[in-house]
Amino acid sequence: MIGDRILGILMLLLAVVYGWEASLFPEPFGGVEAVGPETFPLLLAVILGFSSVYLIVKPDPDQEWPGMKTLLDLGFVLVLLLIFAALLAPLGFVISTTLMVAVLCWRMGAKPIPAGLTGLGSAVSIYLLFNFLLELHLPAGILKLT
Amino acid sequence: METLNFLLHGFSVALMPEHLMFAAIGALLGTLIGALPGLGPANGVAILIPLAFSLGLSPAASMILLTSVYAGAMYGGRISSILLNIPGDEPAMMTTLDGYPMAMQGKAAEALAISAIASFIGSLLATIGLIILAPILARFALHFGPAEYFALFSLAFATLGGVTGKNQVKTVVAAALGLMISTVGVDISTGNQRYTYNILELYEGVDFIIAIVGLFAVSELLFFIERHISEGAGSATLNKLNLKLSDILHVLPTSLRGSVLGFVAGVLPGAGASLGSFLSYSLEKRIVGKSGHFGQGDPRGVAAPEAGNNAAANGALVPMLTLGVPGSGTTAVLLAMLISLNVQPGPMLFTQNAELVWGVIAALLVGNIMLLILNIPMVGLFVKLLSIPPKYLMPVVTLIAAVGIYSISNSALDLYFMVGFGLLGYLLRKLEVPLVPVILGMLLGPEMERSLRHALTISDGDWSILFSSGLSIGIWVVAFAGLALPYILGPILRRRMENARARMEIEEEAD
Numbered sequence: 001m002i003g004d005r006i007l008g009i010l011m012l013l014l015a016v017v018y019g020w021e022a023s024l025f026p027e028p029f030g031g032v033e034a035v036g037p038e039t040f041p042l043l044l045a046v047i048l049g050f051s052s053v054y055l056i057v058k059p060d061p062d063q064e065w066p067g068m069k070t071l072l073d074l075g076f077v078l079v080l081l082l083i084f085a086a087l088l089a090p091l092g093f094v095i096s097t098t099l100m101v102a103v104l105c106w107r108m109g110a111k112p113i114p115a116g117l118t119g120l121g122s123a124v125s126i127y128l129l130f131n132f133l134l135e136l137h138l139p140a141g142i143l144k145l146t
Numbered sequence: 147m148e149t150l151n152f153l154l155h156g157f158s159v160a161l162m163p164e165h166l167m168f169a170a171i172g173a174l175l176g177t178l179i180g181a182l183p184g185l186g187p188a189n190g191v192a193i194l195i196p197l198a199f200s201l202g203l204s205p206a207a208s209m210i211l212l213t214s215v216y217a218g219a220m221y222g223g224r225i226s227s228i229l230l231n232i233p234g235d236e237p238a239m240m241t242t243l244d245g246y247p248m249a250m251q252g253k254a255a256e257a258l259a260i261s262a263i264a265s266f267i268g269s270l271l272a273t274i275g276l277i278i279l280a281p282i283l284a285r286f287a288l289h290f291g292p293a294e295y296f297a298l299f300s301l302a303f304a305t306l307g308g309v310t311g312k313n314q315v316k317t318v319v320a321a322a323l324g325l326m327i328s329t330v331g332v333d334i335s336t337g338n339q340r341y342t343y344n345i346l347e348l349y350e351g352v353d354f355i356i357a358i359v360g361l362f363a364v365s366e367l368l369f370f371i372e373r374h375i376s377e378g379a380g381s382a383t384l385n386k387l388n389l390k391l392s393d394i395l396h397v398l399p400t401s402l403r404g405s406v407l408g409f410v411a412g413v414l415p416g417a418g419a420s421l422g423s424f425l426s427y428s429l430e431k432r433i434v435g436k437s438g439h440f441g442q443g444d445p446r447g448v449a450a451p452e453a454g455n456n457a458a459a460n461g462a463l464v465p466m467l468t469l470g471v472p473g474s475g476t477t478a479v480l481l482a483m484l485i486s487l488n489v490q491p492g493p494m495l496f497t498q499n500a501e502l503v504w505g506v507i508a509a510l511l512v513g514n515i516m517l518l519i520l521n522i523p524m525v526g527l528f529v530k531l532l533s534i535p536p537k538y539l540m541p542v543v544t545l546i547a548a549v550g551i552y553s554i555s556n557s558a559l560d561l562y563f564m565v566g567f568g569l570l571g572y573l574l575r576k577l578e579v580p581l582v583p584v585i586l587g588m589l590l591g592p593e594m595e596r597s598l599r600h601a602l603t604i605s606d607g608d609w610s611i612l613f614s615s616g617l618s619i620g621i622w623v624v625a626f627a628g629l630a631l632p633y634i635l636g637p638i639l640r641r642r643m644e645n646a647r648a649r650m651e652i653e654e655e656a657d
Contacts (some may be wrong), residue, residue: 037338050320085561104541
């Protein structure tokens with residue numbers, strides 16, 4: 001109930017803001033025609049608006065949401081992936097991938113040593129596969145020899 | 147005759163050594179993807195798209211690779227259904243009904259072999275159906291004007307939830323979200339900036355490949371973590387195969403019937419592979435139910451749904467190739483590949499890219515034979531894969547998804563977007579908002595807007611042009627029926643599917 005209502009309210013807001021912005025689009029170069037860049041967005045805003053009102057009025061029963069601990073776990077994984085993205089170029093593929101995969105395996109319940117080995121193994125094999133077989137260059141980072 | 151010529155030409159494309167290799171790799175990867183838990187066909191194909199893209203494969207090679215993966219995933223889904231009573235993907239659900247009892251009786255190898263043969267027959271007949279039907283439909287679709295196309299795109303969204311769809315309004319919300327994302331960027335026909343907020347990266351719009359991988363692969367990882375699924379589903383042992391010709395002949399009529407029904411279900415909008423396998427199974431039970439022991443390990447109960455879902459999977463390619471309107475998640479992902487290769491889908495595909503289309507069709511036939519060969523002797527290997535625990539598998543899958551995205555443009559920004567879409571996908575799935583309409587919206591948005599504009603320009607702004615021809619009215623009627631029918635038929639069909647499974651479980655407990 002609550003979930004769908006929140007979704008409905010957010011979508012209604014989105015529809016209003018999206019539609020309002022569309023109505024402010026500057027007049028295209030060459031004059032106004034029967035259809036402009038705002039026509040399709042306005043149509044979408046109307047459709048989304050009506051559907052979100054329906055969701056607010058007639059919400060479905062909620063699915064069970066995970067507890068605080070699991071939510072923290074999920075947040076941790078998302079942050080981990082973002083850190084991986086940020087470190088990929090400066091640290092290099094092998095190091096950042098080993099860390100990312102190992103930590104992820106560990107968070108999913110693997111013991112530290114097998115988790116580390118999975119990380120190292122997948123990092124090295126994908127690096128070799130990409131750089132030598134597929135000739136797509138992944139960043140070497142601080143492991144670069146030259 | 148003309149078709150035959152095109153097909154022969156297609157074979158000359160498909161049989162090139164390079165393309166044979168991609169078909170074999172695709173078939174192998176596809177079976178793996180189908181067999182591994184938590185990697186559905188749409189997800190698997192999505193992860194491979196960026197790789198095919200950054201490897202710079204030709205359109206024909208990429209499509210052959212991905213359609214083989216698609217076909218292979220349909221074969222792979224049955225393995226865990228039969229051995230572990232866990233469907234590898236949704237369409238394989240009906241296979242558990244008789245497949246698992248067969249495995250319990252020590253006939254796992256026979257069940258796997260029969261299902262492989264039924265899958266082969268299903269795919270083969272459906273590909274032949276595709277060869278006959280697709281050119282006719284493509285020629286017919288040439289009569290479509292912009293108004294008809296606009297109606298057709300709406301039809302695609304309306305029927306996407308399928309007849310078993312739960313909440314159609316959520317399908318509409320998802321479609322609107324996807325279409326909205328597609329409007330971000332510089333407007334093609336006027337050059338106006340829309341929703342870019344002067345951010346340079348948004349000028350070209352949001353890359354749907356990144357969105358697809360994020361929505362599918364990253365959200366799947368989050369679901370595994372939420373449910374604390376870390377151990378493998380357990381190992382299974384295989385007996386020695388003891389299959390006689392008479393056993394194959396015994397299931398042949400079933401496979402043929404299942405294939406035809408599955409193909410029809412696949413071509414029709416809103417039906418899809420799950421319904422294809424369900425219908426085939428129910429029909430078979432009704433026809434030969436009395437003489438068999440359905441639900442207790444009847445080989446025909448394995449053959450029917452497998453023939454049905456493989457035929458439906460190939461049937462679903464018909465609207466995707468001829469109209470550019472996919473009817474399922476996986477065909478939507480295949481369409482994404484075509485669009486990102488700058489191949490314009492739609493009826494002109496058959497005339498302008500005849501080599502590509504017929505090459506892919508011929509490759510489906512070749513790939514299907516490869517899959518049969520791969521799946522009978524090598525099934526032991528796939529069985530071993532079932533016991534890989536997700537705690538190692540999912541991180542590596544996530545890594546492959548991330549590497550694929552990164553390899554497109556070597557930008558960390560794309561990876562941030564992927565993670566963002568992963569979070570969005572997780573939240574939407576928790577709220578039971580389907581993801582496929584979001585993706586389809588991003589894919590079809592530009593084309594849909596173009597046809598709306600084109601139609602309204604012709605009529606000088608008169609919206610009634612959208613309902614002016616008999617053809618477009620017909621399409622709108624089907625579209626509205628597609629939106630409304632699930633409210634009537636959905637509860638009945640869903641109850642039947644659940645009943646079939648519930649009955650199974652009760653019987654099992656009684657044993």
